Amino acid sequence: MRIWNLVSAIYVISLVSSLTAYSSSVESSLKGLFSEGKALTNGTVEADGSRMMSSAPRFSIVPPAGWSVTYSTENLGPTLVMQEAAPKMVPGSLAPIFRRNITLAIIQEASPIDSLREKSFKEQLANTYGKNALTKDFQVIETKFADWKSTKDAILAYSSWMAGDIQMMQMNVLMSSNNQQYMLTYTDMASRFLPESPEMALAWQSIMSLDLSDAAPSRFTLPLAIGALVAVVAGLLIMFKVGRRRRFSGLYDDVDAGAESLSGLALSEADVSMSEDVQKNKKAKKQVKTAPEFDPISFETSEAASELPMKKESKAKEYSSFDLSAEDQNEHVKVSQKSKMKKPAKDKVDASFQEEFSMAGEDASWALNVSNQ
Numbered sequence: 001m002r003i004w005n006l007v008s009a010i011y012v013i014s015l016v017s018s019l020t021a022y023s024s025s026v027e028s029s030l031k032g033l034f035s036e037g038k039a040l041t042n043g044t045v046e047a048d049g050s051r052m053m054s055s056a057p058r059f060s061i062v063p064p065a066g067w068s069v070t071y072s073t074e075n076l077g078p079t080l081v082m083q084e085a086a087p088k089m090v091p092g093s094l095a096p097i098f099r100r101n102i103t104l105a106i107i108q109e110a111s112p113i114d115s116l117r118e119k120s121f122k123e124q125l126a127n128t129y130g131k132n133a134l135t136k137d138f139q140v141i142e143t144k145f146a147d148w149k150s151t152k153d154a155i156l157a158y159s160s161w162m163a164g165d166i167q168m169m170q171m172n173v174l175m176s177s178n179n180q181q182y183m184l185t186y187t188d189m190a191s192r193f194l195p196e197s198p199e200m201a202l203a204w205q206s207i208m209s210l211d212l213s214d215a216a217p218s219r220f221t222l223p224l225a226i227g228a229l230v231a232v233v234a235g236l237l238i239m240f241k242v243g244r245r246r247r248f249s250g251l252y253d254d255v256d257a258g259a260e261s262l263s264g265l266a267l268s269e270a271d272v273s274m275s276e277d278v279q280k281n282k283k284a285k286k287q288v289k290t291a292p293e294f295d296p297i298s299f300e301t302s303e304a305a306s307e308l309p310m311k312k313e314s315k316a317k318e319y320s321s322f323d324l325s326a327e328d329q330n331e332h333v334k335v336s337q338k339s340k341m342k343k344p345a346k347d348k349v350d351a352s353f354q355e356e357f358s359m360a361g362e363d364a365s366w367a368l369n370v371s372n373q
Contacts, residue, residue: 035051035060035211036051036053036060037050037051037052037053037060037062038050038051038052038053039052039053039054039055040052040053040054040069040071040080041071042071042072042073042074043070043071044068044069044070044071045068045069046066046067046068046069047063047064047065047066047067047068047069047082048065049062049063049064049065050062051209051211052069054071054078054080056078057078057106057177057179057180058212058213059177059182059210059211059212059213060210060211061080061104061206061209061210061211062205062206062209063082063102063206064082064084064102064202064203064205064206066084066085067082067083067084067085068082068083068085069081069082070082070083077106077108078106079103079104079105079106080103080104081101081102081103081104082101082102082103082104082206083099083100083101083102084099084100084101085099086099087099098166098188098189100186100187100188100192100199100203101186101187102184102185102186102203102206102207103184103185103187104182104183104184104210105182105183105185106180106181106182106183107180107181107182107183108180109180109181110176110177110178110179110180110181110216110217111176111181111216111217112176112216112217112218112219113145113152113153113154113155113174113175113176113216114219116219117155117174118143118144118145118155121143121155121157121172121174122140122143122157125140125157125159125172126138126139126140129159129161134163135161135162135163135168136161136162136163137160137161137162138159138160138161139159139160139161140157140158140159141158141159141160142157142158143155143156143157143158144156146173148173148175148208148210149215153175153215153216154173154174154175155173155174156171156172156173157171157172157173157174158170158171158172159172160190166189167189167190167191168187168188168189168190169187169188169189169190169193170185170186170187170188171185171186171203171204172184172185173185173207175210175212175216176212176216176217177212177213177214177215177216178213178214178215178216178217179214182210182212184207184210186200186203186204186207188200
């Protein structure tokens with residue numbers, strides 16, 4: 001029992017220490033994700049190449065130097081627009097002037113960054129931009145995962161659309177914290193949208209500088225937490241049941257041992273009682289054996305009638321070999337006394353018989369001999 005309690009204590013301690021170590025590792029991994037900077041305020045400022053920070057929601061980013069930064073917390077929520085400086089007008093040129101820009105949109109719902117979100121993100125882009133009249137013929141060209149703070153923790157999408165007669169391209173990068181999703185979009189004319197261009201590299205560097213207060217959730221975080229909780233509860237229940245079963249099994253063993261001892265005692269008493277009954281039955285059978293009855297009248301006509309007391313005495317000696325009880329011995333003494341008292345009457349009967357059959361002679365003697373036999 002003590003060993004089982006020790007094992008249970010070790011299990012609980014190891015489980016608690018594992019959970020504590022896991023939570024500590026998560027907290028330490030989240031530290032350093034966020035870098036503070038100058039506070040963003042409503043309005044437009046020119047970026048100097050330093051990090052700028054929003055307190056609610058909590059994020060920070062490094063806009064390209066020389067770009068204008070417009071931040072607003074009104075209307076539908078916080079929005080951030082970073083736009084390159086306006087180029088100088090070329091005299092006599094009628095070509096439209098488009099300013100490269102990076103926009104930050106916040107989705108008020110966290111999401112795991114995985115293949116399911118990649119598919120839904122592609123559909124979301126098609127539904128949002130495809131129904132907008134300003135983005136005619138919108139289509140998603142490619143979606144894939146990108147490395148942001150770790151491996152494949154961001155979703156990258158390339159798409160194209162028509163702004164009048166000008167073909168446009170954009171790059172969408174989706175990240176997520178534990179509370180919100182952040183979509184950064186870089187837009188430029190297709191003719192200047194070149195992967196190796198300095199402008200593209202500058203935009204990519206600014207997008208990847210985004211820091212969030214915490215990491216994206218895992219799709220299996222809740223199921224894993226529930227599973228871990230169920231495992232803990234199940235383990236504790238199993239330990240409780242096994243320990244309880246062991247306690248009761250020990251109690252049952254004690255009860256069985258006591259029952260066996262009591263049954264042995266009962267059997268011994270029964271054996272003693274049975275042996276006593278057998279002895280009594282044996283004595284009763286011996287007591288049932290009595291002396292054979294003699295007919296005094298039949299024996300009085302014989303010559304051996306005079307020897308009857310001697311025969312009775314010899315029979316009494318023979319019966320004395322049995323283990324008679326005191327009552328039987330008293331009864332035997334009484335019978336002997338009665339027989340002695342009746343002897344004179346028997347003698348008279350013998351005399352009358354002799355007178356009556358004196359004339360018979362040898363026939364009477366023969367009859368008496370037969371009766372004696």
